[in-house]
Amino acid sequence: MGEMKSLVVLDRFKGLFEKLGFNYPAMRRILQIKLLMDGRRAPTIVGNSRKKDKKNQFIGSLWLYLLMGGFSSVFLAIGNNSFFQVSFIFGIFMFMIMTSLIADFSSVLLDTRDRSILATKPVDRRTIAMAKTLHILFYMFFVTGALAIVPLGVGVVKHGIGFALLFLIELILMDLLIVVFTALIYLVILKFYDGERLKDLINYVQIGLTVALAVGYQFLVRLFDFMGLQAELQPEWWQFLIVPVWFGAPFEVLLHGNGQSMLVLLSLLSVFVPILAFLLYVKLMPLLENNLQKLSDPGRGKKAGQGxxxxxxxxxxxxxxxxxxxxxxxxxxxxxxxxxxxxxxxxxxxxxxxxxxxxxxxxxxxxxxxxxxxxxxxxxxxxxxxxxxxxxxxxxxxxxxxxxxxxxxxxxxxxxxxxxxxxxxxxxxxxxxxxxxxxxxxxxxxxxxxxxxxxxxxxxxxxxxxxxxxxxxxxxxxxxxxxxxxxxxxxxxxxxxxxxxxxxxxxxxxxxxxxxxxxxxxxxxxxxxxxxxxxxxxxxxx
Incomplete structure (x- = not known):
């Protein structure tokens, strides 16, 4: 059986993972097993053997993200304000990707089976947690690729190859920020709560994140004053809280030479916040894995008369x-x-x-x-x-x-x-x-x-x-x-x-x-x- 292409690509970063203190051979083997099980999952619907496995179902659903990406590419084709255009598109991307992460992959991030199976083996918890994170990033790569491929093509035609390279770098940083941000929120909740109360809180946080994304998207649109097809940013301090704008700012600074201090600060946030958040997450990984055990706790019993x-x-x-x-x-x-x-x-x-x-x-x-x-x-x-x-x-x-x-x-x-x-x-x-x-x-x-x-x-x-x-x-x-x-x-x-x-x-x-x-x-x-x-x-x- 041939080696998985995703693992071959991952091998190029072996030195980086080892410098960060991960047991790379163990992490690679855990990830390989996870991906292998995804691809070999047997049909489970009784009486319908024609159902596809989970991985094929996932790949087959990507055309919906491709269609959404095609619609969003219209914003790149009209006008020349790349700051507004990219900020708007990244707002769409973040909404779609984080919604998918919360709905489909939170159960992977919060899975306690790895702890019960692997924690008894000579594998440290940071390595287990990183394998889990890479497993999620593997699927997010496909979601992001389906969303971005059409806008990327339009951007190359309209703005050139430099735009495409910067677009790809920003996409990687965006995905990293989304996964780490979600994991850190769950970590904070896990630190203070346990049992059934914790499970309920996680659900409420998911609702809160989804609501915040949708509301934040509306604020993103209203950051700009529109004159015809042009959009002009009116600087305000609270705009630093609108994350998609971070990823739009580098296009204005690097491709159009706009050295406005606010744009430079937003550009720096798009680079340093994801990287620093990732380093913090790497440091806190053992704590996350330790606290995941709380999800297996029965919690407090139901109050009398609750039924x-x-x-x-x-x-x-x-x-x-x-x-x-x-x-x-x-x-x-x-x-x-x-x-x-x-x-x-x-x-x-x-x-x-x-x-x-x-x-x-x-x-x-x-x-x-x-x-x-x-x-x-x-x-x-x-x-x-x-x-x-x-x-x-x-x-x-x-x-x-x-x-x-x-x-x-x-x-x-x-x-x-x-x-x-x-x-x-x-x-x-x-x-x-x-x-x-x-x-x-x-x-x-x-x-x-x-x-x-x-x-x-x-x-x-x-x-x-x-x-x-x-x-x-x-x-x-x-x-x-x-x-x-x-x-x-x-x-x-x-x-x-x-x-x-x-x-x-x-x-x-x-x-x-x-x-x-x-x-x-x-x-x-x-x-x-x-x-x-x-x-x-x-x-x-x-």
Whole structure:
């Protein structure tokens, strides 16, 4: 078997790793095994042997990043302000890459199995941690490459080879900063918390990071004053906190000879912050690996009476005792499944802020008072962007091997299983988020929009059950997360058009006298039909 090309490239840096104090042969072998296992992972979806392995699924999903990179390259092709153009593109790249890292690779960074398997061997923890980091960087290389290849080509044609070389260096520094920054945040949390509380905090940090990226991207756009197609930076101290601007500044300094002190300082930050952060991370690696053990701690037990609320809710929402059982089962799984949270909660954070981001982007000229004169409250439909992701992920679990229980139990049909699980997802994740959004909207726009908020909530419930009917199905929590095909994201695109359609119908209803009340009368009937009748097709055991 030929040597992996990625390891051959890594060998060129053997001296650097050894100078930093790593056991390079051991680190290389650990990384080789990790990459080999990724490539040889057996299909795991029962009854479908045609599924590809994880690595092939990952490679096959890169065209989405390639498409996003193609769109972003338009900003390089128009105009000649490379500082603004590159800052804007790096803002897109950082958002896409860090979202992918948080959703897909946090579980790798926080994996405790390496500690239990390798810590008993003569391998120091720094070496184990670096192998883990390189494993993540290997996949980030492909994500970054897919995003950057088209903008890089456009940059070479428009700005020359010097632009391309600087672009590549900045991409490497950006990836290094993203991985190290994420790891250091987890390290701080691991230092002060343990057990289940720590796991919950990590999920909240992921939401916070995702929200900060999305909000920071809006600040990035507003750093510049636009005159036609030109953009001019207006210096302010807080601009040093906008990281993508760091990576845009060197293009202005080195390629255009602009020696403005602020640009020079931003350029220095783009080089020294990633390098210094990496050196700090190397020094703290043993501490990170030591504290990872806390993730295996059981933490504090649940408080007495904590299960009363889902029990009461199940009695209120479910049609029969069987459905109540699976409602409470799904409710518990959604609260305890750490890997489910790692993959879903970042989307939860985005759905939380998207309505207000779009309001901010289309802000009324009269401020908050002017909002009451608009229909911007309809942006609340963007809070339902998490619905397809939640519905798709319901069939995955870290405890998938226990799915034999479905066959062992005397279940007459699968209707209570599917409907109870979806009801639990709607009650625990989807509708609480919507209720929070609706409360904020009511405070911003006034009590007059309460009928609209009621209609939007009913429409989101319709959207939830239609999403379930459309997406590929599997028994709840019966498949391993590694079997999740990233290409499934493509199937969600029609659902987003459906969501936009529901919002458009709502908008048209506001144009007609009493239209919103007619729509409000139709939606409960639609919900009753869909939630009661649509599941009948799934009730027969396969």
């Amino acid at each position: 009363k609320w889902p029990k009461r809710l199940s009695r209120l929402l479910c049609a029969n005792p069987e459905e109540e059982v699976f409602f409470r089962f799904a409710w518990t799984m959604l609260g305890n499944e750490r890997e489910f949270k790692l993959k879903v909660y970042p989307t939860l954070g985005l759905s939380l802020i998207f309505p207000f981001l779009f309001m901010f982007m289309n802000g009324a000229t009269d401020g908050l008072y002017g909002l009451a004169k608009t229909r911007m409250y309809l942006f609340i439909y963007f809070s339902a962007l998490l619905v397809p992701t939640v519905v798709m992920m319901l069939k995955y679990s870290g405890s998938y091997k226990a799915a034999w229980i479905y066959r062992a139990l005397p279940i007459g049909d699968m209707l209570p299983v599917y409907r109870g699980t979806l009801l639990a997802a709607a009650a625990r994740l989807i509708m609480p988020l919507y209720a929070l959004e609706a409360l904020i909207m009511a405070l911003l726009f006034g009590a007059d929009i309460l009928p609209d908020l009621l209609v939007a909530g009913l429409a989101i419930l319709v959207f939830t059950v239609l999403s379930f009917a459309y997406l590929s199905k599997g028994l709840p929590f019966s498949e391993r997360f590694e079997a999740a095909q990233q290409g499934e994201g493509v199937r969600m695109i029609p659902l987003y058009f459906l969501l936009a359609g529901l919002g458009f119908i709502h908008f048209m209803a506001t144009k007609v006298s009493y239209g919103i009340y007619v729509y409000a009368a139709i939606l409960p009937a639609a919900n009753w039909i869909l939630w009661r009748k649509l599941f009948g097709k799934l009730s027969r055991r396969e």
